Amino acid sequence: MEEIILKIEDLKVAFDTEEGDVEALDGVELEVKKGTFHGLIGETGCGKSVTGKTVLRLLDNNARIKGGRIHYGNIDLLKLTEKQMEKQIRGNEIAMIFQDPGSSLNPLFTIKYQIEEAVSMYSNLPRNKWNQAILEALQRVKLPDAANLMHRYPHQLSGGMKQRVMIAMMLACQPQLLIADEPTTALDVSIQAQFIKVLRDLKENLNLTVLYITHDLAVISELCDYVSVMYAGRIAENLTTRDLFKNPQHPYTDKLVHSVLGVTTTLEALEEIPGSVPRLINPPAGCRFHPRCQEAIAICSKEAPPLQELAPNHTVACHRR
Numbered sequence: 124m125e126e127i128i129l130k131i132e133d134l135k136v137a138f139d140t141e142e143g144d145v146e147a148l149d150g151v152e153l154e155v156k157k158g159t160f161h162g163l164i165g166e167t168g169c170g171k172s173v174t175g176k177t178v179l180r181l182l183d184n185n186a187r188i189k190g191g192r193i194h195y196g197n198i199d200l201l202k203l204t205e206k207q208m209e210k211q212i213r214g215n216e217i218a219m220i221f222q223d224p225g226s227s228l229n230p231l232f233t234i235k236y237q238i239e240e241a242v243s244m245y246s247n248l249p250r251n252k253w254n255q256a257i258l259e260a261l262q263r264v265k266l267p268d269a270a271n272l273m274h275r276y277p278h279q280l281s282g283g284m285k286q287r288v289m290i291a292m293m294l295a296c297q298p299q300l301l302i303a304d305e306p307t308t309a310l311d312v313s314i315q316a317q318f319i320k321v322l323r324d325l326k327e328n329l330n331l332t333v334l335y336i337t338h339d340l341a342v343i344s345e346l347c348d349y350v351s352v353m354y355a356g357r358i359a360e361n362l363t364t365r366d367l368f369k370n371p372q373h374p375y376t377d378k379l380v381h382s383v384l385g386v387t388t389t390l391e392a393l394e395e396i397p398g399s400v401p402r403l404i405n406p407p408a409g410c411r412f413h414p415r416c417q418e419a420i421a422i423c424s425k426e427a428p429p430l431q432e433l434a435p436n437h438t439v440a441c442h443r444r
Contacts, residue, residue, distance in 0.1 A: 128300055128332050129155040134191035136177055143404045147173045152358050152430055153351040158330045162343040165353035168400045171336045175302045179219055180208050214245030218293040219302040228277040235273035238292045245296040260291040265321050283314035304336045319345055340383055352376045355401055355411035362437045372439045374418045418443055
């Protein structure tokens with residue numbers, strides 16, 4: 124049995140706005156196994172980033188966690204105080220890297236200073252070991268001439284190098300779980316390929332556990348062992364990466380896989396998902412995908428389908444399955 128490092132159960136999050144409550148997450152259920160890369164995919168606006176931020180309790184002031192549980196090992200993160208999250212969880216147990224590394228690095232300080240600050244806050248290393256830990260972390264993410272690079276400022280680095288610096292900062296603190304929120308979005312194609320190769324090497328050499336948030340199926344196929352497919356604040360399907368491309372069961376998952384060119388989808392076989400993700404102020408009743416689903420039946424507009432197990436490591440929320 125593989126150890127479950129993160130288990131999210133029936134998670135519900137809403138945002139207070141002038142127009143009304145945005146039901147961003149409605150009963151999210153997923154498990155991340157230790158030592159694996161777990162992809163979280165879906166269209167823009169499905170709630171992927173909100174899920175990642177909720178794990179670390181980094182939500183905006185207008186957010187309300189309405190229910191659910193987030194178990195990190197034996198700890199329910201939603202029961203911890205803000206001080207406990209800061210001292211016990213963020214950085215040294217669970218870390219997060221964001222889409223735009225430029226906004227995460229302070230332009231006024233060197234790379235060494237900023238990684239050192241994180242190490243001093245979240246690591247138990249003695250001060251005389253900090254410099255070596257920083258150097259090793261930068262070398263581990265394949266940054267050239269790390270000994271000199273650590274003394275540079277963020278504006279002297281490319282976007283891809285900044286993103287690798289962010290990973291090095293996390294590695295220096297030695298967290299057990301890394302949440303990566305679309306880290307390749309701001310990078311051009313060639314730099315993306317380098318970045319993915321770095322992550323693949325880290326996966327093989329360090330047995331990292333990563334919750335990888337993305338809308339890029341190519342990245343999923345390259346890196347991830349398991350995948351959760353998200354739609355309009357709910358999980359539509361949890362499955363292995365192999366089943367994602369070979370045996371998708373939810374109509375949304377199937378459409379998603381066939382909406383982009385890939386190994387299993389030729390130009391002639393490309394499919395369009397009609398419509399768009401619904402606004403979550405007044406989401407559709409029942410299954411939230413039913414207005415766009417060509418397989419919908421009467422019950423789909425009335426009752427939300429629960430996640431049901433089809434096979435080991437494969438659950439789906441669909442009345443037709």
